[in-house]
Amino acid sequence: MQGKVNILICDDNIAVHESISAYLQAENMEYESVSNGEEVLYKLEDQHFDLLILDIMLPGLFGTEVCRKIRLTSNVPIIMLSAKGEETDRILGLEIGADDYITKPFSPREVVTRVKTILKRTHYTFPSEDAILTLGEMKIDRNAFNIKINGSRMEFTPKEIELLIYFTINKNKVLSREQILNKVWGYDYFGDTRAVDNLIKRMRKKLPEKNLGFEIKSVYGMGYKMETST
Template identity: 45%
Template sequence: MSGCTVYVVDDEKDILDLVSEYLTQKGYAVKTFGSGESFLGEFEKSEPDIVILDIMLPDIDGYEICKRIRKNSDVPIIMLSAKGEELDKVLGLELGSDDYISKPFSLSELEARIRKILRRVKRDSIKQDNVIEVFGIKVDFNQRNVFYNGTHIELSPKEFETFVLLLKESSKVLKRSYILERIWGDPALYDERMVDDVIKRLRKKILQYNLPVEIKTMWGLGYKLEEKKDEYKD
């Protein structure tokens, strides 16, 4: 991924220096920021290929920064935290981050995760049409919006990604581990209950917006999105 731009946001200068030096040696163009405000100011001018974002910052915490980024951008985000609490991980990922790594971390592991995410982004951008329509549900990938009968369906970042995956692969039963890997990353790093939680929320949204689909649990296998059966048909 030589030549890709990485923004690193952390209030610990030692970490900024180590990460910057290591990634620069690997061929990345690196910019470092010691505060949320300085990062957001630069981000508004020029987006990088990926952001490495610490949760605990002196002015604006990483969760709030992640929320602000996701209002207008799909740039990949890896969140850093010294806490290591499960709540931190779940909250960060649900706000739209792509991965999570706890301090202290291996620089080689961080770089491996960066490469994996950037490969996935490149693959998806090549394969993906700007707009698809399945079961009458329209997905606009440029704006990350879902519509049905002209109504905008409000989805969180992870709800959007999971729902789109189920739509695009509706002919298959998707294992929880497969969904976890496609949406969050390495299944060994995350709990499959995170998938169940998103599916539960998606089912509520399907009912709320009266969508013509349902997510079925295929016991022992996984989840499958199907078109709702018309109960009034002969």
């Protein structure tokens, strides 16, 4: 990873800021703290952050609405925090574009571990004989963690890139929603898989409509398949 990581923490509880920031400092990460959603949006317009830790229950704009607004213009990784432990809240966080979800009360060590896991995907180099994946007109650089289509770099979120890697490695295979959720998010979860459908819906909107050499197809009653043209 090049340079220091800069994290933005948004929570209206000062104890959360103090506990998480202490662990970030111990890992030599820089951070800034804000207490409401409006401040988050203002900060992201003015500065670069490598990751956002975002509470759901915020004064003014809820964290879910902040996340939706961010995803209109930015792919910054987002970890959502919530005092609610219901699975529906977790799925909602994933549906709107969050990269991870942590339920309060939590250990700040766990939060920082999740931060490091996501940053490894987006910053670290992963030596591999398959570092470059090619499918049709799409080229995925797993070391740089970026995607080019027809030579132009595309703006995808970390989760979207992980899903495209998973699809590419398993091209022409039908993958169930449960398999995708477990692989891309790391949850062994069988139930409401709307997060997968929403992620694919957002991803399809970003992909050019023609001459890709592949297509993400829905397979009724089963899941999805990355089908190649050749």
